[in-house]
Amino acid sequence: MRTLFFTFLQLALISSVMAGTRFYRASYRDDPSTTIDIGWCDDGTSTNAKVFYDVVDHGTTYSSYAFNHVIDRTQSAYSLNHQFSRLTGLTPNTIYYFVVHDDQGTSARMYFKTLPDNPDVGITFIAGGDSRTGTVLEAGYQQCRPNRQACDSLVAKIRPDFVTFNGDFVYSGSSSNWIDWFTDWQYTLGTDGHLVPIITVMGNHEASTDVYNIFDVPNTNDYFSLGIGGNLLRVYSLNSELSGCDATQKTWLTNDLQLYTGTANEPYWKFVQYHVPFVPHANYSSNTTLIDCWASLFQQYKVKLACEAHAHVIKVTWPIVTSSASGSDHGFIRNDTNGIVYIGEGSWGAPQRNLYTYYNANQAYNWTRNQVNSAGFQLVCVSTQKMEIRTVQAINVNNVGQVQISDPPCTLPANLPIWNPSNGSLVTINYNGSLPTGISNILQEKQKLFAYPVPANDKVTISFNKLIDDAQMEIYNSLGAKIKSILLASGIESKELDFTDFPEGTYSVFVITRSGIQSCKIIHVH
Ligand SMILES: [Fe+2]
Structure with a gap:
């Protein structure tokens, strides 16, 4: 009886410091410079699971991490219970420390690095x-x-x-x-x-x-x-x-x-x-x-x-x-x-x-x-x-x-x-290809086209040079599908868009004028 008591006691102690999560992996559903998808397995009974993350390492003290995100998808496959937490609005080329915490405990401290958004980094x-x-x-x-x-x-x-x-x-x-x-x-x-x-x-x-x-x-x-x-x-x-x-x-x-x-x-x-x-x-x-x-x-x-x-x-x-x-x-x-x-x-x-x-x-x-x-x-x-x-x-x-x-x-x-x-x-x-004619000039002007705020919640404003002629604005999701096409009137310098009903993610905006194309990105979170 005494042995049994100690076994229960030991199990209770162990479970209070061990995580119920295992089999960690990461994947991408969207722009790898600002998003990541953290996956793991649990036993299917845990609750309140979240990824706690920060650019500062707080070890396994989950409550000290500045950000957290819930489970976006739960999926059973071959008797394993997979959980996925899709993080968005991250800073490019940055180390994020994180733990997975649920009612059964806290994982070891892990980290990932977002990819750069600049081709010169490599x-x-x-x-x-x-x-x-x-x-x-x-x-x-x-x-x-x-x-x-x-x-x-x-x-x-x-x-x-x-x-x-x-x-x-x-x-x-x-x-x-x-x-x-x-x-x-x-x-x-x-x-x-x-x-x-x-x-x-x-x-x-x-x-x-x-x-x-x-x-x-x-x-x-x-x-x-x-x-x-x-x-x-x-x-x-x-x-x-x-x-x-x-x-x-x-x-x-x-x-x-x-x-x-x-x-x-x-x-x-x-x-x-x-x-x-x-x-x-x-x-x-x-x-x-x-x-x-x-x-x-x-x-x-x-x-x-x-x-x-x-x-x-x-x-x-x-x-x-x-x-x-x-x-x-x-x-x-x-x-x-x-x-x-x-x-x-x-x-x-x-x-x-x-x-x-x-x-x-x-x-x-x-x-x-x-x-x-x-x-x-x-x-x-x-x-x-x-x-x-x-x-x-x-x-x-x-x-x-x-x-x-x-x-x-x-x-x-x-x-x-x-x-x-x-x-x-x-x-x-x-690399022996040349970028399309005129692209280098357009890229130099890229800073003139930008979206704010970053990330954007419901409304986002696209700011650009004053249009001297009508222009076309086209918006694509991260899978390359065109989701919006808007005719812009001459004389305007910005356009406000409502993203309330759009899924979270990174979107590409192109403003097409007779003198060329400019582009920028929108990071949309709910
Ligand atoms: Fe095969």
Whole structure:
């Protein structure tokens, strides 16, 4: 009886200091410089859960944090209860400390960093995928989980701005598989609680609602785009698991690419990720349906880097374009000026597959730069001048040093195991496009167009130069959909808008005149 009493007492003490929350993750539904979506799991019985956050570190004293936000969405999936708190109105390029607190306790203190809104700052991200464990008959099965944990540990050591994760998280949708996956994902937080956001893609091992339910992506279609670093980079997460060439997805993709090409908000770089490769480097057939659906769009709208997955090998291609001309191989030909570099193909621990080695062990196709069987992922450094890509192998992880949160973008940790194949360890894509004519002048005048207050609650005022002629004002939401078009009369210097009935988020405003286009952003909160 005495033993039982002490057990109850101990449990009571433990529960008063421990959190009922676990399996933390972060994602984006909107502008990564001013918003973040904090997700976690609880047991489904907790109440009054909130994220308490601040630019000042208050440890686990939740009541000292200046800001807090409630749960925006609760979602059950595979017997796990997922909670999502969507933070808005954040300051760009800023560290926020936070805890999750509910009636069962307070989490450890964690932190995240908002992305910059200025392309000159630069961005570092990790691109990978395929962390599923597999059947005992698959090659490399025994190494699945250790390799996954090694990749996750490397995230904490490299501290990228975010991870793009290209599908096939788990072998099959089950509670135990997702518990294992989230247990391992906590390695990415390192020893100091740095939560690195993840931009997800749906793989063939996910059911159609999994990514939406578990990572709270912007829509149930599991395809979306995000503008990053001001106009530095636009990331497209595409869904290769829809049947055939899905017309709705293609229309959305075409419209989004058009909106961000040859316009005032054109990014320096466009990056696409999707699960099933066009031409795999394991011994599979090409996916001609997806090639016909997407490849020419990528090329037309100046995508420069594409990450594929699914084949469980590592590959980097030379820049390539579609072609049936002499010298082409499997529908593609090397083109260093206009080509797209394809990387992948999903080695975040999944069972490794045999390489397709038509030319030699290094080369499946005549445009393959190099390929290898290894666990790992690609590390991408993005600036206005160039993108640099390195492949990181998940080996000797314990010897790898630690990047500090205060280090500049693209700081590499000591002893990082960078793959050094025959054609070199560093893939560089130089920015060779020019922004549309007149854009530089328009950008210099950008400060003359601005919105206030920031953030805006119900009414927001757009201030601009005195119009000498009629002008068109167009407002787009963060998914690139036009939500308002207003004719502005000549002679006015500002326009007040009512955002009361609009969802929270970041909106882009364009004022189009005969002399050019100016743009600014509205941050709207309720
Ligand atoms: Fe797959």
